[in-house]
Amino acid sequence: MAGFKETLKDAVRQMSFRTSLDKLKKKGVQNVNVLGVDRIIALIEAAVHRSLKSRMVGIDRDAVAESTKAEFLRLLRSNEDLQREKSQIEQARERAEEEIDLMRRELGEKRSLLRVKLEQDAMELVTRYSGENQAIAMKVAEICRSFAESGDASVSSVEERLMELVMDVVSGEREEAEVARKALQDREVGNLQRRIKKLNDTLVTTEQRLQQASTMKQFDRGISSIYREVQGLDGSDSHAGKKRELMVDLFKANLKLQKRGKGA
Amino acid sequence: MTDSKDTGEAGEVKKDHGVLYIGMDFGTSRTSVSASNGVRETVYSTVGYPKDIVSMKLLKKDVLFGKDAIERRLSLKLYRPLEKGVIKMGDDADAESKANLKAARDLIGEAIRIAKPRADELVYCVIGAPAKASIHNREAIIEAAREHVDSVMLCSEPFAVAYGLDWLEDVLVVDIGAGTTDLCRMHGTMPEETDQLMFDTAGDAVDAELAKQIQDTCPGAQFTVQMIKDIKERYGFVGEAAERVVVDLPVDGKPTPFDLTDQLKTACTVLIEPILEGLRRLIATFDPEFQAKLKGRVLLAGGGSMVKGLDTAVEKAMNERLGGGKVIRIEEPVYGGSNGALKIAHDMPEDFWEQLK
Numbered sequence: 001m002a003g004f005k006e007t008l009k010d011a012v013r014q015m016s017f018r019t020s021l022d023k024l025k026k027k028g029v030q031n032v033n034v035l036g037v038d039r040i041i042a043l044i045e046a047a048v049h050r051s052l053k054s055r056m057v058g059i060d061r062d063a064v065a066e067s068t069k070a071e072f073l074r075l076l077r078s079n080e081d082l083q084r085e086k087s088q089i090e091q092a093r094e095r096a097e098e099e100i101d102l103m104r105r106e107l108g109e110k111r112s113l114l115r116v117k118l119e120q121d122a123m124e125l126v127t128r129y130s131g132e133n134q135a136i137a138m139k140v141a142e143i144c145r146s147f148a149e150s151g152d153a154s155v156s157s158v159e160e161r162l163m164e165l166v167m168d169v170v171s172g173e174r175e176e177a178e179v180a181r182k183a184l185q186d187r188e189v190g191n192l193q194r195r196i197k198k199l200n201d202t203l204v205t206t207e208q209r210l211q212q213a214s215t216m217k218q219f220d221r222g223i224s225s226i227y228r229e230v231q232g233l234d235g236s237d238s239h240a241g242k243k244r245e246l247m248v249d250l251f252k253a254n255l256k257l258q259k260r261g262k263g264a
Numbered sequence: 265m266t267d268s269k270d271t272g273e274a275g276e277v278k279k280d281h282g283v284l285y286i287g288m289d290f291g292t293s294r295t296s297v298s299a300s301n302g303v304r305e306t307v308y309s310t311v312g313y314p315k316d317i318v319s320m321k322l323l324k325k326d327v328l329f330g331k332d333a334i335e336r337r338l339s340l341k342l343y344r345p346l347e348k349g350v351i352k353m354g355d356d357a358d359a360e361s362k363a364n365l366k367a368a369r370d371l372i373g374e375a376i377r378i379a380k381p382r383a384d385e386l387v388y389c390v391i392g393a394p395a396k397a398s399i400h401n402r403e404a405i406i407e408a409a410r411e412h413v414d415s416v417m418l419c420s421e422p423f424a425v426a427y428g429l430d431w432l433e434d435v436l437v438v439d440i441g442a443g444t445t446d447l448c449r450m451h452g453t454m455p456e457e458t459d460q461l462m463f464d465t466a467g468d469a470v471d472a473e474l475a476k477q478i479q480d481t482c483p484g485a486q487f488t489v490q491m492i493k494d495i496k497e498r499y500g501f502v503g504e505a506a507e508r509v510v511v512d513l514p515v516d517g518k519p520t521p522f523d524l525t526d527q528l529k530t531a532c533t534v535l536i537e538p539i540l541e542g543l544r545r546l547i548a549t550f551d552p553e554f555q556a557k558l559k560g561r562v563l564l565a566g567g568g569s570m571v572k573g574l575d576t577a578v579e580k581a582m583n584e585r586l587g588g589g590k591v592i593r594i595e596e597p598v599y600g601g602s603n604g605a606l607k608i609a610h611d612m613p614e615d616f617w618e619q620l621k
Binding site: 221222223224225226227228229230231232233234239242243245246247249250251253254255257258260261 | 281282283284285299300301302303380381382383385386388399402403406407417418419427430432433452453454608610611612613614616617619620
């Protein structure tokens with residue numbers, strides 16, 4: 001009984017709303033009538049008993065009242081369970097959304113790191129090219145100087161020295177191109193790419209989970225029965241009479257079982 | 265509270281959408297449900313709870329049922345809450361009894377959940393229980409179901425099978441479950457104590473015999489109860505074998521083929537003798553004028569009736585020892601009981617349901 005009253009109090013509290021005296025004053029309220037929760041509970045109980053008394057003459061009112069209270073408590077618990085389930089699903093969804101946000105941020109960071117690295121590589125390449133150009137120019141100048149000093153400027157010797165220079169530069173370039181191709185597999189770039197791939201995969205998985213959580217939030221409402229009302233035996237059934245007797249017997253046996261259970 | 269369309273002032277769900285009838289066959293091995301929303305499901309009567317916090321985090325569930333529970337049994341404390349057709353509970357409420365009772369309650373809850381009832385529908389359920397389940401057991405089943413439905417009734421399992429097929433007169437129903445075989449004589453009225461027989465030579469007894477046979481004849485073969493059940497359900501037969509049954513069983517970790525034809529036949533044959541004895545007793549105590557009619561309408565139901573050739577073998581034995589008989593196997597052994605229970609639920613008048621609320 002005490003438990004029931006406490007639950008009823010909780011229910012009344014849940015249905016009431018809170019306000020302050022200042023707010024009431026702002027609304028122009030000067031005086032308020034105060035009615036305690038205990039008094040409200042007593043009024044509800046008295047109303048229920050009066051109603052039962054007037055409408056259920058000859059019926060065990062106490063039993064009906066107790067059964068009604070028990071049903072009320074059961075429904076309240078069932079409602080609490082549903083609320084808890086709903087809040088768990090919402091929490092799961094929020095967690096998934098947070099995870100996705102975090103992953104999106106990480107993905108963005110990794111992408112900008114990769115961009116910086118690629119830009120640095122490009123700069124290094126430009127610097128290196130200008131150094132190489134200068135070295136080639138110096139070599140050409142040296143050849144020209146040696147021709148001037150030796151006085152031997154025949155076509156064949158010029159052709160031979162230039163050919164040597166060109167072949168030297170080309171073979172050097174070829175070696176560097178090979179190294180550059182290998183450099184494409186730069187470890188840091190590879191690592192970044194792997195991380196990005198991993199993050200992408202996780203993002204896809206988490207998005208799927210989010211979708212599942214969102215679907216769950218719709219709650220499985222179940223499948224509707226084909227019947228709107230209680231059916232009962234079909235009068236046109238060829239065994240209707242016999243079946244009616246069987247139904248009565250089965251009901252009596254179950255009623256006896258239920259009464260015994262309640263009595264125990 | 266939040267949806268004024270569906271709920272009342274105190275959070276009460278208005279059950280104004282319709283009426284869902286559920287028929288349930290609460291069995292030792294399987295629990296089947298048939299519902300008036302078209303759902304028909306079956307779940308192994310196995311319940312598992314995570315052994316510790318680690319397994320709970322891994323499984324992300326407080327309780328697992330059926331095949332899920334069997335597949336993850338290493339991380340679970342596993343219960344088969346029914347034995348010989350009834351909830352395993354002693355008169356002294358020890359921890360094991362309480363755990364089995366809880367598992368049974370959870371299993372009934374799961375069976376009703378898989379019927380997918382709507383929250384705004386009235387749910388009326390009829391549960392088929394073994395013909396001779398104790399009062400204590402019946403009360404426990406009713407209590408467990410009441411937590412999930414608006415009104416519930418129990419009926420004897422073989423009675424539900426016969427009712428579902430509209431065979432109400434001069435029929436002998438043989439319901440072969442995992443824990444028990446129930447025989448029920450239908451003669452147009454509610455079967456009484458004397459019309460029903462129950463014995464425990466059923467599916468589990470076949471499993472035990474098959475395990476013994478394999479142990480004796482297949483040296484080194486390793487197996488579990490679940491493997492034995494799978495073999496029986498797939499290949500079980502009596503009479504003449506259509507083809508040899510060769511099954512791979514591990515020996516020292518290596519799958520090794522074994523011919524289990526004879527072992528299966530021997531194991532499945534253990535069903536015949538008790539059934540015949542039960543039939544004899546129920547026929548012999550029936551009105552002599554109607555005995556021939558009763559012999560001519562023997563109905564085999566339950567998971568055990570799926571053993572190939574069982575109907576022919578029982579019929580042959582009846583002809584030899586009872587002077588004739590006709591045995592018919594029902595079309596859907598797994599759902600025969602739940603379909604019948606659903607039909608009873610449908611035919612039950614409204615005021616009966618109301619009074620049992």
